Amino acid sequence: MKSLEWMVMGACFWAFSAVAMAHEDHEQAAPAATPAVAAAQPATGTRDAKTWFTDTPLQDQNGNTLRFYSDALQNRVVLLNVIFTSCNDACPLITRKLKEVREVLGDKADGITFISLTSDPLRDTPAVLKAYTLKQGVDGPHWLFLTGDKAQMDLVLGRIGQIVPTPEQHSTQLIVGDVANKRWSKIRPDAPAAAIAQRLQLLTMPVVER
Structure with missing residues:
Protein backbone atom coordinates (compact mmCIF):
# COMPACT_ATOMS: atom_id res chain seq x y z
CA MET A 1 0.00 0.00 0.00
CA LYS A 2 1.35 3.40 -0.93
CA SER A 3 1.80 5.94 1.80
CA LEU A 4 -0.39 8.48 0.00
CA GLU A 5 -3.22 6.02 0.35
CA TRP A 6 -2.89 6.72 4.13
CA MET A 7 -4.50 3.77 5.66
CA VAL A 8 -3.01 5.12 8.83
CA MET A 9 -6.24 5.55 10.62
CA GLY A 10 -4.39 6.48 13.78
CA ALA A 11 -3.12 9.68 12.25
CA CYS A 12 -6.33 10.81 10.62
CA PHE A 13 -9.13 9.81 12.96
CA TRP A 14 -7.10 10.51 16.01
CA ALA A 15 -6.85 14.02 14.93
CA PHE A 16 -10.63 13.81 14.95
CA SER A 17 -10.77 13.10 18.65
CA ALA A 18 -8.74 16.21 19.42
CA VAL A 19 -11.28 18.49 17.75
CA ALA A 20 -14.49 16.49 18.31
CA MET A 21 -17.15 17.96 20.50
CA ALA A 22 -17.68 16.18 23.80
CA HIS A 23 -21.17 14.90 24.55
CA GLU A 24 -21.65 17.11 27.56
CA ASP A 25 -20.94 20.34 25.68
CA HIS A 26 -22.58 19.44 22.37
CA GLU A 27 -24.74 22.55 22.42
CA GLN A 28 -21.82 24.95 22.58
CA ALA A 29 -21.01 26.68 19.31
CA ALA A 30 -17.77 25.67 17.63
CA PRO A 31 -15.29 28.40 16.66
CA ALA A 32 -16.24 30.22 13.49
CA ALA A 33 -13.08 29.05 11.76
CA THR A 34 -14.06 25.40 12.12
CA PRO A 35 -15.94 24.20 9.02
CA ALA A 36 -19.04 22.07 9.53
CA VAL A 37 -17.70 19.53 7.04
CA ALA A 38 -13.96 19.03 6.73
CA ALA A 39 -11.89 16.54 4.80
CA ALA A 40 -9.33 14.60 6.79
CA GLN A 41 -5.78 15.16 5.63
CA PRO A 42 -3.55 12.36 4.34
CA ALA A 43 -1.00 11.04 6.78
CA THR A 44 2.37 9.46 6.20
CA GLY A 45 2.96 5.73 6.48
CA THR A 46 0.63 2.80 5.90
CA ARG A 47 -1.62 0.58 7.93
CA ASP A 48 -3.82 -2.34 6.97
CA ALA A 49 -7.43 -1.33 7.53
CA LYS A 50 -8.61 -4.68 8.85
CA THR A 51 -5.74 -4.79 11.33
CA ASN A 62 -31.29 -7.79 15.60
CA GLY A 63 -28.88 -9.94 17.61
CA ASN A 64 -26.76 -10.85 14.59
CA THR A 65 -23.01 -11.19 15.16
CA LEU A 66 -20.99 -9.02 12.77
CA ARG A 67 -17.24 -8.65 12.41
CA PHE A 68 -16.53 -4.94 12.67
CA TYR A 69 -14.28 -4.57 9.63
CA SER A 70 -15.29 -7.46 7.38
CA ASP A 71 -19.06 -7.22 7.86
CA ALA A 72 -19.70 -3.58 8.77
CA LEU A 73 -16.97 -1.53 7.05
CA GLN A 74 -15.28 -3.36 4.20
CA ASN A 75 -15.93 -1.90 0.71
CA ARG A 76 -18.68 0.37 2.00
CA VAL A 77 -19.38 4.07 2.20
CA VAL A 78 -20.15 4.56 5.88
CA LEU A 79 -21.16 7.11 8.46
CA LEU A 80 -20.02 6.34 12.01
CA ASN A 81 -21.33 7.90 15.19
CA VAL A 101 -29.95 12.79 6.06
CA ARG A 102 -31.18 9.44 4.78
CA GLU A 103 -34.41 11.06 3.65
CA VAL A 104 -32.44 13.72 1.76
CA LEU A 105 -30.37 10.98 0.09
CA GLY A 106 -33.52 9.27 -1.15
CA ASP A 107 -32.82 6.14 -3.21
CA LYS A 108 -29.06 6.77 -2.87
CA PRO A 126 -29.31 -5.80 21.16
CA ALA A 127 -32.89 -5.78 22.47
CA VAL A 128 -32.47 -2.30 23.95
CA LEU A 129 -30.92 -1.04 20.70
CA LYS A 130 -33.80 -2.58 18.75
CA ALA A 131 -36.34 -0.76 20.90
CA TYR A 132 -34.41 2.49 20.37
CA THR A 133 -34.40 2.09 16.58
CA LEU A 134 -38.14 1.42 16.56
CA LYS A 135 -38.83 4.41 18.77
CA LEU A 144 -26.49 -0.83 12.09
CA PHE A 145 -26.65 -0.21 15.83
CA LEU A 146 -23.76 -2.16 17.31
CA THR A 147 -22.94 -3.36 20.81
CA GLY A 148 -20.78 -5.97 22.49
CA ASP A 149 -19.15 -6.60 25.83
CA LYS A 150 -17.26 -3.70 27.37
CA ALA A 151 -13.81 -4.91 26.28
CA GLN A 152 -14.99 -5.31 22.69
CA MET A 153 -16.60 -1.87 22.57
CA ASP A 154 -13.62 -0.20 24.25
CA LEU A 155 -11.36 -1.67 21.55
CA VAL A 156 -13.57 -0.63 18.63
CA LEU A 157 -14.34 2.81 20.02
CA GLY A 158 -10.66 3.37 20.72
CA ARG A 159 -9.87 2.65 17.08
CA ILE A 160 -12.13 5.48 15.96
CA GLY A 161 -10.68 7.91 18.49
CA GLN A 162 -13.35 7.42 21.13
CA ILE A 163 -11.86 6.73 24.54
CA VAL A 164 -14.94 7.02 26.74
CA PRO A 165 -14.48 6.68 30.53
CA THR A 166 -18.27 7.10 30.89
CA PRO A 167 -21.03 6.81 28.28
CA GLU A 168 -21.71 10.55 28.47
CA GLN A 169 -18.15 11.45 27.50
CA HIS A 170 -18.37 10.20 23.94
CA SER A 171 -17.87 12.67 21.11
CA THR A 172 -20.83 13.69 18.98
CA GLN A 173 -18.59 14.12 15.93
CA LEU A 174 -19.65 12.21 12.81
CA ILE A 175 -17.10 10.30 10.75
CA VAL A 176 -17.82 9.46 7.12
CA GLY A 177 -15.67 7.31 4.89
CA ASP A 178 -15.28 5.52 1.60
CA VAL A 179 -13.54 2.50 3.08
CA ALA A 180 -12.32 0.93 -0.17
CA ASN A 181 -10.69 4.12 -1.42
CA LYS A 182 -9.51 5.34 1.98
CA ARG A 183 -11.29 8.70 1.84
CA TRP A 184 -12.48 10.02 5.20
CA SER A 185 -14.04 13.19 6.56
CA LYS A 186 -15.22 14.46 9.91
CA ILE A 187 -18.50 16.32 10.20
CA ARG A 188 -19.99 18.33 13.04
CA PRO A 189 -23.42 17.00 14.00
CA ASP A 190 -24.92 20.48 13.74
CA ALA A 191 -24.12 20.62 10.02
CA PRO A 192 -27.26 20.83 7.86
CA ALA A 193 -28.66 17.48 6.80
CA ALA A 194 -28.21 18.49 3.16
CA ALA A 195 -24.49 19.17 3.72
CA ILE A 196 -23.97 15.78 5.37
CA ALA A 197 -25.87 14.09 2.54
CA GLN A 198 -23.76 15.92 -0.05
CA ARG A 199 -20.53 14.75 1.59
CA LEU A 200 -21.75 11.18 1.56
CA MET A 205 -18.54 8.85 -6.70
CA PRO A 206 -15.79 6.90 -8.45
CA VAL A 207 -12.21 7.91 -7.73
CA VAL A 208 -10.59 9.58 -10.74
CA GLU A 209 -7.07 8.35 -11.34
CA ARG A 210 -4.49 11.09 -11.92
Whole structure:
Protein backbone atom coordinates (compact mmCIF):
# COMPACT_ATOMS: atom_id res chain seq x y z
CA MET A 1 0.00 0.00 0.00
CA LYS A 2 1.35 3.40 -0.93
CA SER A 3 1.80 5.94 1.80
CA LEU A 4 -0.39 8.48 0.00
CA GLU A 5 -3.22 6.02 0.35
CA TRP A 6 -2.89 6.72 4.13
CA MET A 7 -4.50 3.77 5.66
CA VAL A 8 -3.01 5.12 8.83
CA MET A 9 -6.24 5.55 10.62
CA GLY A 10 -4.39 6.48 13.78
CA ALA A 11 -3.12 9.68 12.25
CA CYS A 12 -6.33 10.81 10.62
CA PHE A 13 -9.13 9.81 12.96
CA TRP A 14 -7.10 10.51 16.01
CA ALA A 15 -6.85 14.02 14.93
CA PHE A 16 -10.63 13.81 14.95
CA SER A 17 -10.77 13.10 18.65
CA ALA A 18 -8.74 16.21 19.42
CA VAL A 19 -11.28 18.49 17.75
CA ALA A 20 -14.49 16.49 18.31
CA MET A 21 -17.15 17.96 20.50
CA ALA A 22 -17.68 16.18 23.80
CA HIS A 23 -21.17 14.90 24.55
CA GLU A 24 -21.65 17.11 27.56
CA ASP A 25 -20.94 20.34 25.68
CA HIS A 26 -22.58 19.44 22.37
CA GLU A 27 -24.74 22.55 22.42
CA GLN A 28 -21.82 24.95 22.58
CA ALA A 29 -21.01 26.68 19.31
CA ALA A 30 -17.77 25.67 17.63
CA PRO A 31 -15.29 28.40 16.66
CA ALA A 32 -16.24 30.22 13.49
CA ALA A 33 -13.08 29.05 11.76
CA THR A 34 -14.06 25.40 12.12
CA PRO A 35 -15.94 24.20 9.02
CA ALA A 36 -19.04 22.07 9.53
CA VAL A 37 -17.70 19.53 7.04
CA ALA A 38 -13.96 19.03 6.73
CA ALA A 39 -11.89 16.54 4.80
CA ALA A 40 -9.33 14.60 6.79
CA GLN A 41 -5.78 15.16 5.63
CA PRO A 42 -3.55 12.36 4.34
CA ALA A 43 -1.00 11.04 6.78
CA THR A 44 2.37 9.46 6.20
CA GLY A 45 2.96 5.73 6.48
CA THR A 46 0.63 2.80 5.90
CA ARG A 47 -1.62 0.58 7.93
CA ASP A 48 -3.82 -2.34 6.97
CA ALA A 49 -7.43 -1.33 7.53
CA LYS A 50 -8.61 -4.68 8.85
CA THR A 51 -5.74 -4.79 11.33
CA TRP A 52 -6.36 -1.23 12.41
CA PHE A 53 -10.13 -1.33 12.82
CA THR A 54 -10.01 -4.97 13.97
CA ASP A 55 -12.52 -7.68 13.11
CA THR A 56 -13.95 -7.59 16.61
CA PRO A 57 -17.25 -9.49 16.73
CA LEU A 58 -20.15 -7.23 17.73
CA GLN A 59 -23.91 -7.64 17.74
CA ASP A 60 -26.41 -5.53 15.84
CA GLN A 61 -29.90 -4.52 16.95
CA ASN A 62 -31.29 -7.79 15.60
CA GLY A 63 -28.88 -9.94 17.61
CA ASN A 64 -26.76 -10.85 14.59
CA THR A 65 -23.01 -11.19 15.16
CA LEU A 66 -20.99 -9.02 12.77
CA ARG A 67 -17.24 -8.65 12.41
CA PHE A 68 -16.53 -4.94 12.67
CA TYR A 69 -14.28 -4.57 9.63
CA SER A 70 -15.29 -7.46 7.38
CA ASP A 71 -19.06 -7.22 7.86
CA ALA A 72 -19.70 -3.58 8.77
CA LEU A 73 -16.97 -1.53 7.05
CA GLN A 74 -15.28 -3.36 4.20
CA ASN A 75 -15.93 -1.90 0.71
CA ARG A 76 -18.68 0.37 2.00
CA VAL A 77 -19.38 4.07 2.20
CA VAL A 78 -20.15 4.56 5.88
CA LEU A 79 -21.16 7.11 8.46
CA LEU A 80 -20.02 6.34 12.01
CA ASN A 81 -21.33 7.90 15.19
CA VAL A 82 -21.54 7.04 18.88
CA ILE A 83 -24.69 7.06 20.99
CA PHE A 84 -26.18 5.54 24.12
CA THR A 85 -29.89 4.87 24.35
CA SER A 86 -30.55 6.32 27.81
CA CYS A 87 -29.31 9.71 26.61
CA ASN A 88 -32.11 12.26 26.58
CA ASP A 89 -30.46 15.12 24.73
CA ALA A 90 -27.76 14.89 22.05
CA CYS A 91 -28.13 11.26 21.01
CA PRO A 92 -31.81 11.25 19.97
CA LEU A 93 -31.37 14.65 18.34
CA ILE A 94 -28.45 13.41 16.26
CA THR A 95 -30.27 10.19 15.41
CA ARG A 96 -33.18 12.26 14.11
CA LYS A 97 -30.73 14.43 12.13
CA LEU A 98 -29.24 11.32 10.53
CA LYS A 99 -32.71 10.02 9.73
CA GLU A 100 -33.26 13.31 7.90
CA VAL A 101 -29.95 12.79 6.06
CA ARG A 102 -31.18 9.44 4.78
CA GLU A 103 -34.41 11.06 3.65
CA VAL A 104 -32.44 13.72 1.76
CA LEU A 105 -30.37 10.98 0.09
CA GLY A 106 -33.52 9.27 -1.15
CA ASP A 107 -32.82 6.14 -3.21
CA LYS A 108 -29.06 6.77 -2.87
CA ALA A 109 -29.31 6.01 0.86
CA ASP A 110 -29.32 2.26 0.17
CA GLY A 111 -25.69 2.49 -0.95
CA ILE A 112 -24.55 4.04 2.33
CA THR A 113 -24.31 2.26 5.68
CA PHE A 114 -24.85 4.18 8.91
CA ILE A 115 -23.17 2.61 11.94
CA SER A 116 -24.15 3.78 15.43
CA LEU A 117 -21.91 2.35 18.14
CA THR A 118 -23.01 2.37 21.75
CA SER A 119 -20.83 3.92 24.42
CA ASP A 120 -22.90 2.09 27.06
CA PRO A 121 -22.64 -1.62 26.18
CA LEU A 122 -23.50 -2.79 29.69
CA ARG A 123 -27.04 -1.46 29.28
CA ASP A 124 -27.41 -1.26 25.50
CA THR A 125 -28.09 -4.89 24.65
CA PRO A 126 -29.31 -5.80 21.16
CA ALA A 127 -32.89 -5.78 22.47
CA VAL A 128 -32.47 -2.30 23.95
CA LEU A 129 -30.92 -1.04 20.70
CA LYS A 130 -33.80 -2.58 18.75
CA ALA A 131 -36.34 -0.76 20.90
CA TYR A 132 -34.41 2.49 20.37
CA THR A 133 -34.40 2.09 16.58
CA LEU A 134 -38.14 1.42 16.56
CA LYS A 135 -38.83 4.41 18.77
CA GLN A 136 -36.73 6.66 16.54
CA GLY A 137 -38.09 5.17 13.32
CA VAL A 138 -34.66 4.21 12.03
CA ASP A 139 -34.73 0.41 12.00
CA GLY A 140 -33.56 -0.67 8.57
CA PRO A 141 -31.02 -2.89 6.78
CA HIS A 142 -28.63 -0.02 6.04
CA TRP A 143 -28.37 1.31 9.59
CA LEU A 144 -26.49 -0.83 12.09
CA PHE A 145 -26.65 -0.21 15.83
CA LEU A 146 -23.76 -2.16 17.31
CA THR A 147 -22.94 -3.36 20.81
CA GLY A 148 -20.78 -5.97 22.49
CA ASP A 149 -19.15 -6.60 25.83
CA LYS A 150 -17.26 -3.70 27.37
CA ALA A 151 -13.81 -4.91 26.28
CA GLN A 152 -14.99 -5.31 22.69
CA MET A 153 -16.60 -1.87 22.57
CA ASP A 154 -13.62 -0.20 24.25
CA LEU A 155 -11.36 -1.67 21.55
CA VAL A 156 -13.57 -0.63 18.63
CA LEU A 157 -14.34 2.81 20.02
CA GLY A 158 -10.66 3.37 20.72
CA ARG A 159 -9.87 2.65 17.08
CA ILE A 160 -12.13 5.48 15.96
CA GLY A 161 -10.68 7.91 18.49
CA GLN A 162 -13.35 7.42 21.13
CA ILE A 163 -11.86 6.73 24.54
CA VAL A 164 -14.94 7.02 26.74
CA PRO A 165 -14.48 6.68 30.53
CA THR A 166 -18.27 7.10 30.89
CA PRO A 167 -21.03 6.81 28.28
CA GLU A 168 -21.71 10.55 28.47
CA GLN A 169 -18.15 11.45 27.50
CA HIS A 170 -18.37 10.20 23.94
CA SER A 171 -17.87 12.67 21.11
CA THR A 172 -20.83 13.69 18.98
CA GLN A 173 -18.59 14.12 15.93
CA LEU A 174 -19.65 12.21 12.81
CA ILE A 175 -17.10 10.30 10.75
CA VAL A 176 -17.82 9.46 7.12
CA GLY A 177 -15.67 7.31 4.89
CA ASP A 178 -15.28 5.52 1.60
CA VAL A 179 -13.54 2.50 3.08
CA ALA A 180 -12.32 0.93 -0.17
CA ASN A 181 -10.69 4.12 -1.42
CA LYS A 182 -9.51 5.34 1.98
CA ARG A 183 -11.29 8.70 1.84
CA TRP A 184 -12.48 10.02 5.20
CA SER A 185 -14.04 13.19 6.56
CA LYS A 186 -15.22 14.46 9.91
CA ILE A 187 -18.50 16.32 10.20
CA ARG A 188 -19.99 18.33 13.04
CA PRO A 189 -23.42 17.00 14.00
CA ASP A 190 -24.92 20.48 13.74
CA ALA A 191 -24.12 20.62 10.02
CA PRO A 192 -27.26 20.83 7.86
CA ALA A 193 -28.66 17.48 6.80
CA ALA A 194 -28.21 18.49 3.16
CA ALA A 195 -24.49 19.17 3.72
CA ILE A 196 -23.97 15.78 5.37
CA ALA A 197 -25.87 14.09 2.54
CA GLN A 198 -23.76 15.92 -0.05
CA ARG A 199 -20.53 14.75 1.59
CA LEU A 200 -21.75 11.18 1.56
CA GLN A 201 -22.80 11.44 -2.08
CA LEU A 202 -19.32 12.69 -2.99
CA LEU A 203 -17.84 9.61 -1.35
CA THR A 204 -19.99 7.35 -3.52
CA MET A 205 -18.54 8.85 -6.70
CA PRO A 206 -15.79 6.90 -8.45
CA VAL A 207 -12.21 7.91 -7.73
CA VAL A 208 -10.59 9.58 -10.74
CA GLU A 209 -7.07 8.35 -11.34
CA ARG A 210 -4.49 11.09 -11.92
